Amino acid sequence: MTMLSDWIAAVCAELGLDAQDCERAVVLKVARESASAVARPAAPITAFLLGVAVGRGVPAAEAVARVHRLADGWPRIDWRD
Template sequence: MTDTPEDLDAWVAELASALGLDPAGVPTGLLLDLTRDAAHGVMRPAGPLTTYLVGLAVARGIPPEDAVATARAAIERHRHAE
């Protein structure tokens, strides 16, 4: 498999479908940007864990954009606390 945006879209669609989710509802760019921000703003392993926690919050009814905004605010607080 190559590393193209089309390949990523295909993977997201495949996994979302396997999980019983609508692939169209996956905010891929928003989540990738958040993962990058956490990995660089906190530490590398924080990237996927942050995204996972945002996913849990969304599953509990928080809109994705709000959950990401909350996570980004926490990342900024962490950066300034160092």
Template sequence: MNVLEEWTALVCRELGVDPARVDRDALLDLTKDVAHGVARPAAPLTAYILGLAQGAGTAPPDAAERVAGLARDWERATTETMGDA
């Protein structure tokens, strides 16, 4: 077991989360897209917001993928928004 797996298992145990419910690769991909496409500090904030939405039952099944898409399109979206002003 590597450090990331050990840490995930420890945090899941501490917080009472079933580790099988953690899609580590999807979350890491999401935070990578946000960090590189939007801003580094937005990555952990986005992961937290996604967790809140999932915990509240309001996140769609493809939420991580949808938010990652927003991050990948961030520059284009902000350019279009600023062009509309």
């Protein structure tokens, strides 16, 4: 296991989640896209909001596709907060 895999397993155990449900590659891709298309601080916030949406019943693939479309058309801004 890698450090990241160990971390994911520990967080899932702590939160009572199944580590098999963690779509690591999808989350990292969305974070990378939002960081590049919008701003670096958008990555963790976008990942969190995706998790909230999925937790509320939006299918993960749909949520990711919607965020991807949004990020594609977003003007890049240099955020300083």
